[in-house]
Amino acid sequence: MSAVMDAVGALPPRTGDRVIQFREALREAMSEEMRNDERIFLLGEEVAQYKGAYKVSEGMLEEFGPKRIIDTPISENGFAGLAIGAAMYGLKPIVEFMSWSFSLVAADQILNNAPKMLYMSGGQWGCPAVFRGNDGAGGQLGSTHSWCVEALYANVPGLKMAIPSCPYDAKGLLVTAIRDPDPVFFLESERMLGDKAHVPEEQYAIPFGQAYKHREGDACTLVSFGRPVNFCLEAADELATDGIEVDVLDMRTIRPLDIDSIIESVKKTNRIVIVDQSWPFAGIASEVMAQVCERCFDWLDHPPVRVTTDDVPTPYSKVLEQAYLPNAGKIVKAVKGAL
Amino acid sequence: MPKRIAYKIEIESISILDEHANFDESLGAGTLRDDEAVFLYEQMTIVRHYDEIAFKLQRSGRMGTYPQNKGQEAAAAGAGFAIKKHAPGSWLVPCYRENLALFLNGLPMEKILLHWMGDERGNQIPDGVNILPISIPIGTHPLHASGLAWSLKYRERVMKEARDNSVVISFFGDGASSEGDVHEAMNFASALKLPAIFLCQNNRWAISVPISKQMGSETVVQKACAYGMHGVQADGNDIFAMYKVTRDAIERASNDMKPTFIEAVTYRLGDHTTADDARRYRDPKEVEAWFNKDPLIRTRKYLEKKNLWSADKQTALEAKAKEMVSQIVKNAEGIAKPTSDDIFDYTFATLPDEIIRQRDTMHTHSLGQNPSQETLNAHTHAGAR
Numbered sequence: 001m002s003a004v005m006d007a008v009g010a011l012p013p014r015t016g017d018r019v020i021q022f023r024e025a026l027r028e029a030m031s032e033e034m035r036n037d038e039r040i041f042l043l044g045e046e047v048a049q050y051k052g053a054y055k056v057s058e059g060m061l062e063e064f065g066p067k068r069i070i071d072t073p074i075s076e077n078g079f080a081g082l083a084i085g086a087a088m089y090g091l092k093p094i095v096e097f098m099s100w101s102f103s104l105v106a107a108d109q110i111l112n113n114a115p116k117m118l119y120m121s122g123g124q125w126g127c128p129a130v131f132r133g134n135d136g137a138g139g140q141l142g143s144t145h146s147w148c149v150e151a152l153y154a155n156v157p158g159l160k161m162a163i164p165s166c167p168y169d170a171k172g173l174l175v176t177a178i179r180d181p182d183p184v185f186f187l188e189s190e191r192m193l194g195d196k197a198h199v200p201e202e203q204y205a206i207p208f209g210q211a212y213k214h215r216e217g218d219a220c221t222l223v224s225f226g227r228p229v230n231f232c233l234e235a236a237d238e239l240a241t242d243g244i245e246v247d248v249l250d251m252r253t254i255r256p257l258d259i260d261s262i263i264e265s266v267k268k269t270n271r272i273v274i275v276d277q278s279w280p281f282a283g284i285a286s287e288v289m290a291q292v293c294e295r296c297f298d299w300l301d302h303p304p305v306r307v308t309t310d311d312v313p314t315p316y317s318k319v320l321e322q323a324y325l326p327n328a329g330k331i332v333k334a335v336k337g338a339l
Numbered sequence: 340m341p342k343r344i345a346y347k348i349e350i351e352s353i354s355i356l357d358e359h360a361n362f363d364e365s366l367g368a369g370t371l372r373d374d375e376a377v378f379l380y381e382q383m384t385i386v387r388h389y390d391e392i393a394f395k396l397q398r399s400g401r402m403g404t405y406p407q408n409k410g411q412e413a414a415a416a417g418a419g420f421a422i423k424k425h426a427p428g429s430w431l432v433p434c435y436r437e438n439l440a441l442f443l444n445g446l447p448m449e450k451i452l453l454h455w456m457g458d459e460r461g462n463q464i465p466d467g468v469n470i471l472p473i474s475i476p477i478g479t480h481p482l483h484a485s486g487l488a489w490s491l492k493y494r495e496r497v498m499k500e501a502r503d504n505s506v507v508i509s510f511f512g513d514g515a516s517s518e519g520d521v522h523e524a525m526n527f528a529s530a531l532k533l534p535a536i537f538l539c540q541n542n543r544w545a546i547s548v549p550i551s552k553q554m555g556s557e558t559v560v561q562k563a564c565a566y567g568m569h570g571v572q573a574d575g576n577d578i579f580a581m582y583k584v585t586r587d588a589i590e591r592a593s594n595d596m597k598p599t600f601i602e603a604v605t606y607r608l609g610d611h612t613t614a615d616d617a618r619r620y621r622d623p624k625e626v627e628a629w630f631n632k633d634p635l636i637r638t639r640k641y642l643e644k645k646n647l648w649s650a651d652k653q654t655a656l657e658a659k660a661k662e663m664v665s666q667i668v669k670n671a672e673g674i675a676k677p678t679s680d681d682i683f684d685y686t687f688a689t690l691p692d693e694i695i696r697q698r699d700t701m702h703t704h705s706l707g708q709n710p711s712q713e714t715l716n717a718h719t720h721a722g723a724r
Contacts, residue, residue: 038497038498039498041493041497067493067496067497068497070531072527073526073527073530075523075526075527077482077519077520077523078482078485078520078523078524078526078527079527080482081479081482081483081485081486081520081523081524082482082485082486082489082524082527083486084482084483084486085482085483085484085485085486085487085488085489085490086486086487086489086490086493087486088471088483088486088487088490089430089486089487089490089491089494090490090494091489091490091493091494108476108479108520109479109482109520112476112479113479113483118685118686118687118688119685119686120459120462120472121462121463121464121471121472121685122459122460122462122463122684122685123463123684123685124462124463124464125471126688128688157686158686158687160687180688181687181688181689182687182688209691256691256693291704294704294705294706295704
């Protein structure tokens with residue numbers, strides 16, 4: 001499958017003047033699906049009365065009532081397991097983790113149960129649940145609250161994982177996630193919830209496993225997902241001032257991974273820089289790198305390059321956290337080093 | 340200010356048919372009819388034989404690890420029968436020591452053997468039978484039971500579907516009551532007012548760890564009472580007591596949307612599983628005392644006292660059990676082995692292209708999985724520059 005640049009199929013235009021926040025795009029996806037399908041309900045800490053810790057579910061309690069928008073006790077393992085049981089008997093839960101960092105206490109339910117139910121029951125009980133929440137460094141939240149769970153969790157077969165980088169994709173991918181019959185891990189970023197961009201009013205579903213090509217160029221392939229895609233675009237602007245044009249690919253989903261689009265781009269540029277806002281060891285960037293080496297080694301004119309964080313727990317201090325995370329400057333340097 | 344009592348609980352313990360086959364008429368009236376008691380005695384005997392054959396199958400290499408149910412048949416019989424009679428169609432969410440409750444509610448008997456023979460098709464439950472596959476990780480499944488109970492309530496209240504009398508019952512042991520999942524399941528059932536029954540078979544041993552080392556509490560059931568849930572203890576080797584407390588719990592769940600915790604006090608007469616040898620850590624005197632409390636012995640004595648049972652009937656039953664179980668073993672062993680492409684089935688609701696490719700080629704993109712390296716050649720040389 002080729003990475004798409006423009007709207008394909010029935011997808012509405014990405015540009016326009018209906019500018020809303022990332023969090024509103026998420027809310028629109030959930031609310032419209034809930035209007036059309038009463039099997040869907042939202043549960044999590046603070047999602048009802050408090051409108052969500054990050055106000056993603058504002059107005060949803062008023063519209064759908066307390067039977068469908070459910071405040072839970074602080075019990076991630078509990079409500080994740082409850083959702084799995086409900087999904088096994090015909091409902092479609094959306095579980096909000098205030099942070100994916102807190103999902104670690106629910107690891108057995110979300111990793112050892114949700115993705116295996118269908119398999120272990122010989123196809124009888126699937127788990128059409130969406131688990132969503134903030135992932136990655138939120139800005140001085142300290143090491144225990146700044147988890148990037150994608151590498152750890154994407155290792156498990158049976159689940160799907162989407163990581164949007166902008167409001168348009170957030171809405172379209174969340175719609176797909178909710179309609180999907182398998183468990184979907186949907187990773188948002190606290191740092192992007194206030195980002196504003198055009199989002200079509202209509203409901204649209206972006207297919208999983210299809211990268212989006214934000215920018216075209218032949219000097220290097222720049223691949224990322226989630227928040228750092230935005231750093232890649234900044235970097236690409238800067239590189240362009242030096243006459244360096246790069247392909248910028250937003251993977252959008254990690255599981256399934258649109259590796260074909262990456263390979264296609266590498267065969268054109270012969271260079272790849274992978275940007276991942278998590279640790280270098282056994283990360284998503286490592287996986288992309290491994291597959292690139294297996295599938296188009298002979299096309300590479302430079303070893304694949306990763307831009308990741310340092311291999312340390314996320315620092316608490318503002319300056320140290322900034323130094324730890326990928327940014328446009330590091331990406332520019334990495335691309336130039338690969339040329 | 341004077342001190343006041345913030346909270347006080349009393350927990351009933353129910354015993355109707357004791358180990359000497361004394362029957363408490365005041366509590367036992369209106370529980371199981373004679374024909375039902377006979378039926379359950381027969382079922383327990385068949386399942387005991389099934390258990391012994393399963394043990395032998397393992398010992399002769401025809402089956403994997405198996406956890407014997409021996410000694411705990413009455414808890415499964417009384418509870419399973421109450422569900423069958425008063426709340427048919429309810430969800431049963433088992434661990435692995437309540438085979439009879441599952442059989443009473445429609446699970447074909449070869450399924451359990453098939454499961455322990457290492458065939459996941461043993462987990463395929465026939466349509467219309469609301470039983471989840473047996474759960475081996477300890478205590479993770481009561482959360483699913485709470486989720487199913489939530490779904491029952493949600494479908495009734497939001498989607499306006501008929502619930503009939505359906506409830507959800509989960510089975511687990513004293514060992515599982517130390518797991519956080521079980522406590523979260525209880526908390527949710529209580530906070531969300533769910534039609535759920537938690538049935539803890541306290542067989543006094545979590546593999547080799549006795550109850551005295553597992554918890555500081557006098558009973559298991561008092562843990563549930565901390566969540567504001569009704570709790571009751573019952574003699575788990577007494578089909579009448581188990582039937583009664585489960586029937587009451589069904590009413591509470593179905594009519595009042597209130598969960599119940601039942602602690603069935605019983606004993607694991609056998610080893611934890613066939614991979615265990617309990618003689619290494621249990622006092623033989625303790626085991627002997629519990630052999631005398633065997634549910635089969637007391638139920639038979641009770642039936643004999645009431646002239647409902649005889650030596651002839653016993654002989655006939657044992658012959659029937661042998662024949663039945665032998666046929667069940669044949670059924671389980673007669674199922675064709677799965678083919679290797681079955682590995683990929685049911686990974687997702689719809690198999691993605693990548694999984695289909697792996698199934699068709701039997702290798703991933705990892706070159707080491709593909710000695711011929713056709714994938715590599717195809718990718719690198721076809722379009723080499």
